[in-house]
Amino acid sequence: MTTSATPRERLLDAAGELFYRDGVGIGVDALCKAAGVSKKSMYQLFRSKDELIAESLASRGPAYQRMLHPGSEDDRPARDRILSVFERQDRMAAESNYLGCPMVSTAVELKNPEHPGSVVARHFKQQLTDYFHRELVKAGADDPGTLAIQLTIIFDGVSARAVVRAQPLGGVGVATAAALLDAAGVRSGELATQAR
Amino acid sequence: MTTSATPRERLLDAAGELFYRDGVGIGVDALCKAAGVSKKSMYQLFRSKDELIAESLASRGPAYQRMLHPGSEDDRPARDRILSVFERQDRMAAESNYLGCPMVSTAVELKNPEHPGSVVARHFKQQLTDYFHRELVKAGADDPGTLAIQLTIIFDGVSARAVVRAQPLGGVGVATAAALLDAAGVRSGELATQAR
DNA sequence: ATGCGTGGAAACCGATCTGTTTCCATCAGC
């Protein structure tokens, strides 16, 4: 519809949204129609639908990260920066059109872990874990590696819970992450604490 | 291909496996072929493919539960019974054909939370939470409701992690659940403990 | 032997799938 951006950008945008909303099973005809791009153009911009799946997911990754991570201008303690990821997720999951983490959803639908889209999903999941890890190191956590993975697991568990529409939905991610951080001795003070 | 069971059972079995392995997008032709049942029979046993999705998921639910929950003959402390759910999940997730919790995967693929299959998935997710809740009450946990939800979240987070094939895969579910139980004061002694 | 119900094989329906191709309108540079 918008003819402003290049065909490639329009396609990536429409694909990112429709693959998420309707699943990767949606047809390329519908995709191209939504993007205002012909199939001919699509197939000379992307080798196949599978490649479009991967590229559109990759193109949305950075914005997805920015939506979740507090920026570097946020100079609160690392613990708060971690918890704010779950606060943001809670806010996203509360919206009626939330269908889970797009990375996990895509990987679930693709089944094949070697599909280029699955590789992208794995990459961005690792990025989230890396973010947690950096913050945990800043906070002086004892075992930042394990804890970062555990936080990622909570993130995806909350996402799954939102998908199945289990009640209640709100706030449980933040609480669980906080409980885990508390247990590991990561307190608001940002200092390497007692525990262990 | 076994012609022993009734067409209905053969269909439910094949559907349960193929919907899980290939996704709910698989065609009814392939389903019927695998079950050794004609489409005519299928459509007089089930109103639609959507109904078959829901019924096959529902038919596999009990066995899925038995695979995860320790039976009543297991008289270990409640804490151990809870942790053994995650041990069993770890064992399942280690197999190469593991594609995540079938309930969550189906809900993710269906997108529509009112789809009969999504309703079944939600039901069995609640059943897992209820199991945790019963055990936590036995263990005298302070806030069994919240903790049961948190354990379910960990379960689904571990499942998602296995789907995206993030490394490392093993043992992290048990460790995370144990950390949460420890933090809540649910110790092996099965007694309502200190904390809070 | 006759009738009936079950159920598999397969044709069929219209729609949709991924991917290719043809045709034509537009616009830049010269």
Add this chain to the structure above:
DNA sequence: GCTGATGGAAACAGATCGGTTTCCACGCAT
């Protein structure tokens, strides 16, 4: 004006989709 690249509209290919229908081979009761 002319040329060449871009890109949309749409037909096309062959396969598959969910779902219906026809036909026929069985088994079982009477």
